[in-house]
């Protein structure tokens with residue numbers, strides 16, 4: 001069977017299980033037949049209003065935690081184009097930077113409500129409006145023809161992540177990578193039509209891709225969990241029980257919400273929790289948090305998933321098969337089927353021996369097509385495998401360092417650069433530094449991450465007042481400027497002002513010294 005796109009599964013399900021519920025949010029629920037019909041309607045609208053037959057072009061979506069957003073994604077895919085989810089709450093300046101970088105055919109607004117937003121001059125249409133229009137049979141045929149002509153190397157979506165130069169970068173993923181992902185997941189975990197995925201991750205995070213497409217592939221159901229439930233973990237657990245959610249594929253930070261508040265100690269649900277899988281990814285899962293879940297639900301299968309957005313969600317997995325002690329590292333395990341994951345040393349030689357740290361590299365169908373409109377960054381990260389010169393044997397260098405144990409299980413060790421995970425978000429500290437550097441009175445700003453306290457620390461040197469009220473005003477000014485440029489989770493949690501930042505012998509700001517001062521609790525001479 002040739003599967004040319006993920007849409008194959010939408011058509012198949014609409015035919016084979018039309019009445020089965022496909023997607024639900026707090027207000028709406030739709031079947032597979034309705035899902036297909038809505039996607040075709042939206043596709044027809046996109047063709048008429050934006051693309052007039054162009055394919056493989058971006059269409060941005062202002063997302064919400066709702067069914068409408070997913071319908072917009074599928075509609076755009078059915079028009080032969082690719083979708084780019086955008087968080088409407090990000091600062092306008094950042095949204096405009098992304099839109100200019102993207103140059104989309106247009107923007108679909110999938111929000112349930114909200115004031116009109118600036119979209120850098122690109123046309124913006126509410127998804128609801130497209131759904132209201134009746135679709136003529138010839139238009140439906142046009143969409144079906146476009147869908148049948150998609151090939152699996154056509155792009156399906158692009159997700160923007162933080163960029164070290166100050167401009168976010170769009171990771172471009174093709175249909176075949178997602179088809180490969182869901183087949184590998186099915187092979188490893190055996191999801192089926194009884195699987196109910198409790199979606200936690202916002203749609204501009206690739207964690208959500210696993211919910212949407214695993215469900216589509218296995219004829220399952222996605223329950224989009226309202227954001228507010230994650231503020232009240234007790235309500236969250238009740239919701240899992242009420243909606244009979246049995247599979248959760250969440251960011252580590254979300255899984256921790258339940259354990260950090262010891263929610264499972266007290267909560268009594270009317271229905272029993274029907275969990276089969278608790279899967280987590282995105283950062284190191286603290287063993288204490290995992291043990292808490294395992295003590296309360298020992299029969300659940302727990303899985304550590306690893307991988308960056310650039311290789312389509314995950315490339316390795318580890319099914320937790322024993323109790324780990326606090327302080328132990330959890331393995332990230334082994335590669336999914338049809339993916340090769342290996343370690344290279346600084347000279348590009350493979351590492352096979354245990355405990356030796358090297359860069360985690362990935363090869364396979366999951367690799368992104370690259371970064372949208374950014375050949376330089378693409379060439380830097382998607383490289384030819386060292387030693388293979390006879391043909392283009394592309395690999396992705398993750399920038400993650402890892403090592404093997406004596407059984408050949410892979411472990412994540414650390415990042416090789418200044419990318420961090422903070423409150424579940426992937427952040428390039430360089431992007432924060434670039435935003436700070438753009439503030440008129442700022443002479444220089446250096447950021448690093450205090451892993452223990454989970455805080456972004458900023459050392460800076462600035463013109464103007466150094467003490468008292470005036471210093472407070474300066475800090476306020478910094479926050480006001482950052483509000484325009486960066487989402488809140490990227491704002492430094494602590495500022496330390498120095499009259500002069502220390503310089504290394506190479507004439508660069510001495511980051512090592514700053515970290516050392518900070519670690520020793522001294523923060524630096526004359527710091528404010």
Ligand code: AMP
Pocket residue numbers: 161206280281282283284285304305306307308309310332398400412415421425426
């Ligand atoms: P993202 O592209 O947002 O999924 O972030 C990818 C990065 O998150 C990886 O390159 C790792 O640095 C980190 N990461 C993902 N999964 C894990 C995991 N299971 N354990 C440790 N770090 C992880």
